[in-house]
Amino acid sequence: MPVVKDIFIALSNNKFMNESAKRMGPALGANKVVAGVDIDSTIETVEKLNMKGISCTLDNLGEFVTSRQEALEAQQNIVEIMRRNYNANIDAHVSIKLTQLGLNIDREFAYQNTREILLKAHEYGNTFVNIDAEKFEDLVGITEIIDRLKGEFKNVGTVIQAYLYDSMNIMGKYSDVRLRLVKGAYKEASHIAYQTKEEIDQNYIKLIERRLLTAKAFTSIATHDHNIINHVKQFVKDNNIDRNSFEFQMLFGFRTDYAYQIASEGYNFCMYVPFGQDWFGYFMRRLAERPQNINLMLLDIFNKKNKGKITFGATLLAGVSILIVGGISLLKKK
Numbered sequence: 001m002p003v004v005k006d007i008f009i010a011l012s013n014n015k016f017m018n019e020s021a022k023r024m025g026p027a028l029g030a031n032k033v034v035a036g037v038d039i040d041s042t043i044e045t046v047e048k049l050n051m052k053g054i055s056c057t058l059d060n061l062g063e064f065v066t067s068r069q070e071a072l073e074a075q076q077n078i079v080e081i082m083r084r085n086y087n088a089n090i091d092a093h094v095s096i097k098l099t100q101l102g103l104n105i106d107r108e109f110a111y112q113n114t115r116e117i118l119l120k121a122h123e124y125g126n127t128f129v130n131i132d133a134e135k136f137e138d139l140v141g142i143t144e145i146i147d148r149l150k151g152e153f154k155n156v157g158t159v160i161q162a163y164l165y166d167s168m169n170i171m172g173k174y175s176d177v178r179l180r181l182v183k184g185a186y187k188e189a190s191h192i193a194y195q196t197k198e199e200i201d202q203n204y205i206k207l208i209e210r211r212l213l214t215a216k217a218f219t220s221i222a223t224h225d226h227n228i229i230n231h232v233k234q235f236v237k238d239n240n241i242d243r244n245s246f247e248f249q250m251l252f253g254f255r256t257d258y259a260y261q262i263a264s265e266g267y268n269f270c271m272y273v274p275f276g277q278d279w280f281g282y283f284m285r286r287l288a289e290r291p292q293n294i295n296l297m298l299l300d301i302f303n304k305k306n307k308g309k310i311t312f313g314a315t316l317l318a319g320v321s322i323l324i325v326g327g328i329s330l331l332k333k334k
């Protein structure tokens, strides 16, 4: 299992694969988990989800931003989606990644880009802006920027990754800031993060309970894990916690029926909806989390209608073949 996870994580970090994939548009099953490449199709998806009582947080996909120009384009895309959301009067906000806004180019530049987004958010109905958690190596930069912004803006929030040993302390700093709690999606070293599912789940539950009992701001519990979700439902009931102080979140395309069911039970529910050309890294991280998601890829490859799209170049095909063989053998072992 860890080997398969490592392969997918390595692919997600491969710049050449990401660039090649960007040129061809979502393929290999990614179209099931990416709402669309453009804003129009993304807004259509949001409207459908809103009709089910589900709000959305939109992620303008983007990896490997290395120039100021790319970071500024990402910023403009994010502002544009906020403008379009506002004009379409849909229930959606944005989730942004500071690496996409130039964090690894120049921290001050990334701060200014993010601040500009928050100023525009104010114009567009004071919409909420979530700053996603990324790799541990980016945590200091992300935290520094959030600490500067949270004094000036009320509509900014961030994410706590339960796999980090230090997550409880980090969360403690943000009791008055809207937070999303997740298990954590990247591969981190054992001196930084818990490695086993049991340890991560245990810490995740501790964080959720502490947060729901003590926070002065809204909380998003972002997981597809029914054991955690059931635990939370029972915990809020036992502790008389206001349902409007939190929501559940899931990623678009995963456990959709389950998401609809939770929303229909009267819980606040928000779907994380990624869109854009830069789908590859995001998709590989989803496969790393749950290699069974390789089903999405297999179904698409064997769907004759899509045969023409599978022209990714020799390197990607070779990589994908290895993944498929690895995935199938993993599934057989289960």
Ligand SMILES: Cc1cc2nc3c(=O)[nH]c(=O)nc-3n(C[C@H](O)[C@H](O)[C@H](O)COP(=O)(O)OP(=O)(O)OC[C@H]3O[C@@H](n4cnc5c(N)ncnc54)[C@H](O)[C@@H]3O)c2cc1C
Binding pocket: 131, 132, 133, 134, 159, 161, 182, 183, 184, 185, 186, 197, 222, 223, 224, 225, 226, 249, 250, 251, 254, 255, 271, 272, 289, 290
């Ligand atoms: C809305 C949202 C936002 C996120 N934002 C961030 C972020 O900013 N930074 C970050 O590092 N990570 C983020 N993540 C990813 C997160 O950290 C986890 O990597 C990811 O959610 C997988 O963990 P899990 O909690 O879903 O449970 P897992 O431990 O992956 O799954 C637990 C169990 O749930 C069931 N299950 C899970 N998925 C499925 C499925 N598709 N079908 C059927 N059963 C399933 C299985 O029984 C599985 O054993 C986000 C996740 C979500 C949902």
